[in-house]
Amino acid sequence: MPQQRPLLRPSAPHPRRLPPGHYYHPAYISADERAAILEWLATLHPIWEQRYAANHPPPPGQPSRPLLRPVYWLGNWQFACLDYYRPPHGLLDRCVRAEPFPPVLRRIVTRVEALARARYHEAERPAAWQLNTCLINYYGERWDGQRWVDSARVGEHRDFEPGPVASLSLGERALIQFVTSRRPGQQGEVVLERWLADSSLELFGGAFYKERTFHRVQRVDSRGGHSFPPEIENFRARRINFTFRYVPEEHVQPYHRLSIGARDDIRPYMAELARHAPFFAAELAREAR
Numbered sequence: 001m002p003q004q005r006p007l008l009r010p011s012a013p014h015p016r017r018l019p020p021g022h023y024y025h026p027a028y029i030s031a032d033e034r035a036a037i038l039e040w041l042a043t044l045h046p047i048w049e050q051r052y053a054a055n056h057p058p059p060p061g062q063p064s065r066p067l068l069r070p071v072y073w074l075g076n077w078q079f080a081c082l083d084y085y086r087p088p089h090g091l092l093d094r095c096v097r098a099e100p101f102p103p104v105l106r107r108i109v110t111r112v113e114a115l116a117r118a119r120y121h122e123a124e125r126p127a128a129w130q131l132n133t134c135l136i137n138y139y140g141e142r143w144d145g146q147r148w149v150d151s152a153r154v155g156e157h158r159d160f161e162p163g164p165v166a167s168l169s170l171g172e173r174a175l176i177q178f179v180t181s182r183r184p185g186q187q188g189e190v191v192l193e194r195w196l197a198d199s200s201l202e203l204f205g206g207a208f209y210k211e212r213t214f215h216r217v218q219r220v221d222s223r224g225g226h227s228f229p230p231e232i233e234n235f236r237a238r239r240i241n242f243t244f245r246y247v248p249e250e251h252v253q254p255y256h257r258l259s260i261g262a263r264d265d266i267r268p269y270m271a272e273l274a275r276h277a278p279f280f281a282a283e284l285a286r287e288a289r
């Protein structure tokens with residue numbers, strides 16, 4: 001499949017050649033792989049996380065808030081209230097050992113890793129780089145008690161995990177944008193935007209896409225008629241995205257090795273996950289021993 005040219009904003013005043021490091025394949029997985037992923041997805045029970053918790057409170061004057069969407073993680077779970085993985089200082093007490101990838105994702109990830117090793121120079125990925133972490137984001141609308149509210153977007157952010165990032169999309173297409181850093185009071189400039197189609201793969205790596213720009217999901221279409229199991233209370237999912245990243249193994253800790261404060265903050269989530277996932281039930285039991 002030939003690499004498509006990035007869609008530069010038609011309105012960009014000075015279209016420029018972008019550094020390499022962004023790759024897109026519009027139909028990366030086969031119909032069989034897609035069907036196998038969907039079958040496995042129907043067995044998952046994503047959760048709603050709060051951004052903060054008792055031992056990790058919000059900045060003064062700000063309330064805690066739920067994330068915009070339910071999530072599930074594989075490999076290691078970066079609970080939002082533990083503030084994700086933030087090198088150089090935020091390395092420990094935040095990446096919690098989670099379930100391994102199911103066979104269908106394992107096979108796809110092995111292919112993606114080989115592709116990324118071929119496309120990205122050694123200087124752009126740590127020697128031990130592999131895709132050992134997966135965030136599953138559910139995009140859709142939630143019932144606020146009176147009406148359905150669309151929350152299918154992600155605000156500007158950077159991924160701090162070292163090395164290339166891979167993103168597999170299912171369902172409605174989504175508009176991803178890479179934007180330059182903002183100065184106070186200024187809008188960042190959109191340097192690259194692209195619709196991510198059902199079954200597509202996006203890769204990005206290197207300093208331009210990882211450090212010098214932010215990315216965001218601006219909106220998710222609703223014309224394809226996609227919807228996904230499982231039933232999530234008060235939520236309808238129309239797109240699911242798998243973001244694969246690398247966290248050095250030495251920074252991934254089993255739940256029972258976290259500090260007491262971190263365990264206290266995430267114990268309710270662990271208990272919720274343990275209701276459906278034997279892995280988390282076993283991890284919780286190790287704390288009690």
Ligand SMILES: O=C(O)CCC(=O)C(=O)O
Pocket residue numbers: 135137154159167174176196215216217241243
């Ligand atoms: O859903 C996507 O395509 C991107 C998700 C993302 O940026 C993230 O999980 O950090």
